[in-house]
Amino acid sequence: MECLRLEHIGQIYHAHNGEETAIRDVSFTVEKGELLSIVGPSGCGKSTLLSIVAGLLPPTSGQVFLGGEPLRGYSPRIGYMLQKDNLLEWLTIYQNTLLGLRIRHTLTPRTRMRAETLLRTYGLWPFRDRFPSQLSGGMRQRAALIRTLAVSPDVLLLDEAFSALDYQTRLEVTDDVYAILKQEGVTTLMVTHDIPESISMGDRVLVLSGRPAVVREILPIVFEGGARTPLFCREHPAFTGYFQHIWKELSAHGETG
Amino acid sequence: MAKQDNVSVQQRQYLRREKRYARRVLLCQLGLLIAFLILWEVAGRLGWIDPFIFSGPSRIWQTTRALWNEGLLRHVAVTVGETLAGFLLGALVGTGLAVLLWFSPFLSRVGEPYLVVLNSLPKIALGPVIIVIAGAGTRAIVLMALAISLIVTVLEMLGGFHRTDAELIRMARSFGAGRAQIFRYIVFPYNVPTLFGSLKINIGLSLVGVIAGEFLVSRAGLGYLIVYGGQVFRLDLVMTGVTILTVVAALMYESVALLQKWVMRRYGH
Numbered sequence: 452m453e454c455l456r457l458e459h460i461g462q463i464y465h466a467h468n469g470e471e472t473a474i475r476d477v478s479f480t481v482e483k484g485e486l487l488s489i490v491g492p493s494g495c496g497k498s499t500l501l502s503i504v505a506g507l508l509p510p511t512s513g514q515v516f517l518g519g520e521p522l523r524g525y526s527p528r529i530g531y532m533l534q535k536d537n538l539l540e541w542l543t544i545y546q547n548t549l550l551g552l553r554i555r556h557t558l559t560p561r562t563r564m565r566a567e568t569l570l571r572t573y574g575l576w577p578f579r580d581r582f583p584s585q586l587s588g589g590m591r592q593r594a595a596l597i598r599t600l601a602v603s604p605d606v607l608l609l610d611e612a613f614s615a616l617d618y619q620t621r622l623e624v625t626d627d628v629y630a631i632l633k634q635e636g637v638t639t640l641m642v643t644h645d646i647p648e649s650i651s652m653g654d655r656v657l658v659l660s661g662r663p664a665v666v667r668e669i670l671p672i673v674f675e676g677g678a679r680t681p682l683f684c685r686e687h688p689a690f691t692g693y694f695q696h697i698w699k700e701l702s703a704h705g706e707t708g
Numbered sequence: 709m710a711k712q713d714n715v716s717v718q719q720r721q722y723l724r725r726e727k728r729y730a731r732r733v734l735l736c737q738l739g740l741l742i743a744f745l746i747l748w749e750v751a752g753r754l755g756w757i758d759p760f761i762f763s764g765p766s767r768i769w770q771t772t773r774a775l776w777n778e779g780l781l782r783h784v785a786v787t788v789g790e791t792l793a794g795f796l797l798g799a800l801v802g803t804g805l806a807v808l809l810w811f812s813p814f815l816s817r818v819g820e821p822y823l824v825v826l827n828s829l830p831k832i833a834l835g836p837v838i839i840v841i842a843g844a845g846t847r848a849i850v851l852m853a854l855a856i857s858l859i860v861t862v863l864e865m866l867g868g869f870h871r872t873d874a875e876l877i878r879m880a881r882s883f884g885a886g887r888a889q890i891f892r893y894i895v896f897p898y899n900v901p902t903l904f905g906s907l908k909i910n911i912g913l914s915l916v917g918v919i920a921g922e923f924l925v926s927r928a929g930l931g932y933l934i935v936y937g938g939q940v941f942r943l944d945l946v947m948t949g950v951t952i953l954t955v956v957a958a959l960m961y962e963s964v965a966l967l968q969k970w971v972m973r974r975y976g977h
């Protein structure tokens with residue numbers, strides 16, 4: 452079932468020193484429960500694209516549809532996790548994870564319970580009364596994810612949400628996150644710089660061209676045999692093939708500008 | 709939040725080192741003060757400086773005791789009261805104006821040149837006008853203190869609001885926060901340190917305003933004592949007034965610092 456559809460999205464930034472086309476024409480569809488990875492050269496407009504879907508930025512042209520309905524600005528069904536964890540240093544981890552619910556006026560005993568359950572599943576419960584500065588990068592990232600998941604979004608937007616983590620933590624966190632997202636059936640758009648991550652997490656990988664962005668290719672990722680987890684995918688024989696394919700696609704475009 | 713149970717030996721050593729360091733700093737600070745007082749006294753007695761002009765600790769002490777019987781506390785209370793009034797008004801009105809300007813970027817742009825010019829204007833020059841408007845009394849003095857601290861507060865606070873981490877605001881917006889919520893959840897708590905910074909600056913500024921006001925119009929207060937001492941050529945009185953003023957300023961500053969510590973601890977800054 453279709454969950455999210457982008458039709459001919461274009462974005463032009465205006466500034467005093469001229470205008471700049473960040474996205475030319477991007478269209479694609481995401482199925483419900485699917486995880487779509489988005490890769491593209493640096494500065495091609497990936498963050499811009501997510502901001503548009505999140506309703507933070509009205510697109511210059513085109514239209515986003517959520518569940519078949521045209522999306523106008525902000526929708527409470529969409530959760531957006533930015534690259535930085537953006538935890539508020541003056542609140543405890545517990546209070547931080549409730550922030551989204553507070554802002555949306557949906558903090559009830561039930562939603563509070565859900566946040567607490569998430570804190571437990573992510574191993575942050577013992578640290579709930581600490582302040583963000585007392586946590587490691589991986590823990591902070593998880594706290595930020597809980598804050599986003601606590602509002603129960605149908606669609607989750609991740610903008611290089613794991614890039615601040617060291618390699619080891621990153622593998623663990625992505626494994627955790629993948630399990631949670633699949634279990635909760637959250638439809639996810641995940642922007643990443645990391646090709647292996649895009650393959651191991653994504654049901655499909657969308658490759659964007661350099662700026663101004665257009666869709667180069669949408670590559671379905673299929674790994675046969677065994678339960679699909681990011682770690683399993685990374686060790687699968689088919690992995691290298693996908694990697695080389697995407698790598699070529701990205702660098703082929705780099706040459707033509 | 710440090711856990712109180714299972715404090716390790718190293719942790720205790722660390723705390724002890726920190727405490728010792730703090731004690732050393734305090735000791736040096738006190739030492740400097742005492743050395744200065746002794747030097748002042750000795751310089752006067754040995755005739756290096758003219759004690760009639762520069763006074764000295766013992767003379768100030770005697771003057772203070774003499775003044776005590778003539779109602780010194782009343783003078784201190786008047787000045788502190790006026791300063792507090794000007795200071796609180798300045799902080800409240802200034803922060804209020806800054807909030808208003810933050811809510812309307814257009815207004816903020818329109819007002820910018822005026823704020824900058826008003827900020828560099830010597831407000832004391834407005835003294836006569838203020839006296840005509842508010843009458844030669846306490847009200848004029850408080851207004852003077854307000855005039856001096858207001859614009860600085862607006863600029864300080866507005867600057868702080870604008871320097872708020874844009875990514876935090878984006879995060880709040882991603883949850884659908886409107887401008888009022890962004891202010892409440894992000895911009896204001898983010899600027900609690902700015903607020904205290906400007907409060908600390910304002911104590912000094914309000915005192916300047918109050919003393920200037922008392923020079924012009926009052927019949928009581930430390931500023932009045934100082935002016936009176938100058939007029940009757942009792943410079944001991946002037947130096948005593950200035951000394952007490954210093955102590956008052958230090959105490960007020962310390963109270964704000966304590967309040968800041970308390971608030972910051974509550975907010976985990």
Ligand SMILES: Nc1ncnc2c1ncn2[C@@H]1O[C@H](COP(=O)(O)OP(=O)(O)OP(=O)(O)O)[C@@H](O)[C@H]1O
Pocket residue numbers: 464465466471473491492493494495496497498499500662
């Ligand atoms: N607010 C803005 N005003 C003007 N130009 C902008 C703005 N935000 C982004 N751009 C421009 O739009 C282009 C796309 O930016 P965007 O941040 O979306 O890229 P990105 O793909 O996320 O890059 P990265 O991989 O480095 O995160 C860039 O060239 C950038 O300079």
Ligand SMILES: [Mg+2]
Pocket residue numbers: 497498499610
């Ligand atoms: Mg980006």
